[in-house]
Amino acid sequence: MVASSVASVVVVGGGIAGVSTVTELRKNGYAGGLTLLTADPFPYDRPPLSKAYLSGAKDLESIALQAPEWYAGQRIDVIRGLAAALDPAAGTVTLSDGRQLSADRIVLATGGWPLWPDIERVVRGLLDRPPAGSGIPRSTTGIHLLRSAEDADGLRAVLLPGARLLVVGAGLIGAEVTSTARKLGCEVVLVDPANPPIAAAVGAQVAEWLHSLHALHGAETVTATVEKVESTNAGVVAQIAGEASPRTFDAVLLAVGMVPDTAMAKEAGLDVDNGVVVDDHQVTSHPTVLAVGDCARRQGHRRAEHWEAAVHDGARAAATILGVDAPAASAPWFWTDRYDLHVEVVGEMHEPEGEHEQVVRGTLGEPPFTVFTLRGERVVGAVAVDDPKAVRAARRMIDRGVDVRAADLADPSTDLRQLLRSAR
Amino acid sequence: MTAHSGNGGDSTGIRVASVDDIPEGEGIAISSDITGTDDDIAILRKEDGTCWALNDTCTHETASLAEGWVEGDDVECPLHSSTFNLRTGKVDGLPATRDTVAHRVEVRDGEVYLFPGERP
Numbered sequence: 001m002v003a004s005s006v007a008s009v010v011v012v013g014g015g016i017a018g019v020s021t022v023t024e025l026r027k028n029g030y031a032g033g034l035t036l037l038t039a040d041p042f043p044y045d046r047p048p049l050s051k052a053y054l055s056g057a058k059d060l061e062s063i064a065l066q067a068p069e070w071y072a073g074q075r076i077d078v079i080r081g082l083a084a085a086l087d088p089a090a091g092t093v094t095l096s097d098g099r100q101l102s103a104d105r106i107v108l109a110t111g112g113w114p115l116w117p118d119i120e121r122v123v124r125g126l127l128d129r130p131p132a133g134s135g136i137p138r139s140t141t142g143i144h145l146l147r148s149a150e151d152a153d154g155l156r157a158v159l160l161p162g163a164r165l166l167v168v169g170a171g172l173i174g175a176e177v178t179s180t181a182r183k184l185g186c187e188v189v190l191v192d193p194a195n196p197p198i199a200a201a202v203g204a205q206v207a208e209w210l211h212s213l214h215a216l217h218g219a220e221t222v223t224a225t226v227e228k229v230e231s232t233n234a235g236v237v238a239q240i241a242g243e244a245s246p247r248t249f250d251a252v253l254l255a256v257g258m259v260p261d262t263a264m265a266k267e268a269g270l271d272v273d274n275g276v277v278v279d280d281h282q283v284t285s286h287p288t289v290l291a292v293g294d295c296a297r298r299q300g301h302r303r304a305e306h307w308e309a310a311v312h313d314g315a316r317a318a319a320t321i322l323g324v325d326a327p328a329a330s331a332p333w334f335w336t337d338r339y340d341l342h343v344e345v346v347g348e349m350h351e352p353e354g355e356h357e358q359v360v361r362g363t364l365g366e367p368p369f370t371v372f373t374l375r376g377e378r379v380v381g382a383v384a385v386d387d388p389k390a391v392r393a394a395r396r397m398i399d400r401g402v403d404v405r406a407a408d409l410a411d412p413s414t415d416l417r418q419l420l421r422s423a424r
Numbered sequence: 425m426t427a428h429s430g431n432g433g434d435s436t437g438i439r440v441a442s443v444d445d446i447p448e449g450e451g452i453a454i455s456s457d458i459t460g461t462d463d464d465i466a467i468l469r470k471e472d473g474t475c476w477a478l479n480d481t482c483t484h485e486t487a488s489l490a491e492g493w494v495e496g497d498d499v500e501c502p503l504h505s506s507t508f509n510l511r512t513g514k515v516d517g518l519p520a521t522r523d524t525v526a527h528r529v530e531v532r533d534g535e536v537y538l539f540p541g542e543r544p
Binding site for chain 1: 447448449450485491492493500502503504505518519521522
């Protein structure tokens with residue numbers, strides 16, 4: 001058991017960052033009071049919201065981050081409610097219903113909101129970012145956002161065979177929903193001004209191929225912006241830039257990114273700059289308040305919005321509270337699934353310029369394959385499609401800084417594990 | 425990779441593979457038809473050469489742990505990188521939250537014998 005001087009911790013937010021924080025605290029011997037505040041019925045995993053949960057293949061219970069009895073067994077009080085105010089000096093969080101929680105350390109894991117695109121809209125009754133868990137539907141007019149299970153429920157209700165869906169934004173969420181909706185028999189138009197989208201994350205070659213899958217599976221892709229969205233009695237009318245006439249859809253999904261939920265932190269006087277600013281230990285500008293996950297940004301770093309980054313934030317925050325060293329950092333990693341393909345990305349996918357070189361293992365576009373980015377003889381990033389061992393090897397190559405030859409990586413007969421071994 | 429043979433379960437276990445059939449750090453899946461268990465069983469070989477057995481399906485989502493990455497005392501799921509302890513089946517890393525089942529394995533004369541349902 002760890003002898004921590006911190007007697008009590010309140011974690012505000014039941015997403016993966018919040019649950020990781022409490023999980024890591026208990027796993028590493030924290031014996032003090034532990035409270036998890038969540039706006040949702042219980043903490044659940046968000047990646048399935050655009051895939052298995054959206055399609056109906058999984059229900060909410062099956063995507064719970066921990067079984068309900070786990071929290072009781074770990075002596076974690078799970079409280080459902082909305083945090084309304086934070087007082088760092090007093091160590092209190094006040095809920096929207098007036099209840100107050102107090103603790104020696106408060107961990108903000110408030111996540112974020114879907115970003116509203118800059119589209120002219122005439123939407124009767126559409127509420128601007130009502131809080132998740134408030135019971136206020138965000139999709140009453142055929143215009144949908146996707147962040148919570150409640151959002152996914154609203155979207156799923158309209159994804160009937162033949163339904164016309166406009167997806168604005170071809171990033172990870174937009175692409176996954178397009179794939180899910182096509183599987184459900186919807187007609188989908190996917191609009192994004194980038195060509196190809198997500199090139200910065202996976203490199204232009206893979207991005208182009210991934211984007212081409214939409215058309216291959218019957219979705220229409222349009223490289224443009226959406227100028228106007230209007231909810232009418234006949235459906236949602238959208239004007240796509242460059243098109244002569246507006247088109248009518250049964251539903252529109254706005255999936256153009258997210259903004260960190262920092263309002264409470266800002267009102268409490270914490271430093272906020274595209275996220276609650278934290279140091280390398282997840283500590284905010286007030287020493288008793290920490291922040292993790294999508295709502296936080298480590299000073300000197302870009303704000304990460306991925307699942308595993310939130311897990312690592314939780315582990316770092318727990319280590320800080322326990323007064324022990326944080327786990328070793330690893331290369332950033334995320335996954336996405338579309339059209340029954342599993343795509344994993346690790347490290348940074350720099351374009352081949354200057355010292356960077358890209359190497360394809362296998363044949364690009366014929367899964368399984370992996371594209372590695374090297375700087376000199378060091379792997380700095382990899383994108384793998386249905387090639388899990390290659391991406392796991394790549395991650396270790398990045399973490400360990402081993403030297404490899406491009407020709408060896410490119411040869412599918414090369415045992416990547418052997419490459420790692422020989423480089424030790 | 426899947427196993428090619430079995431000789432029925434008794435006190436000597438089920439012969440499921442030759443050790444040399446399993447590259448170090450990798451695994452093979454043994455069909456539940458052979459093991460008589462509800463799930464297929466993954467035989468996983470550590471880099472030190474020892475063999476271990478876990479229920480094959482990750483408790484998070486349907487993925488074969490035999491296709492995972494074995495390192496140290498863990499196997500990492502090929503889909504979302506949940507990790508499980510080879511000796512105990514305990515989950516060592518999210519997103520999986522439920523343990524899996526570990527089974528006893530013996531290696532005799534270069535052959536791997538599996539004892540389904542017996543703890544290591």
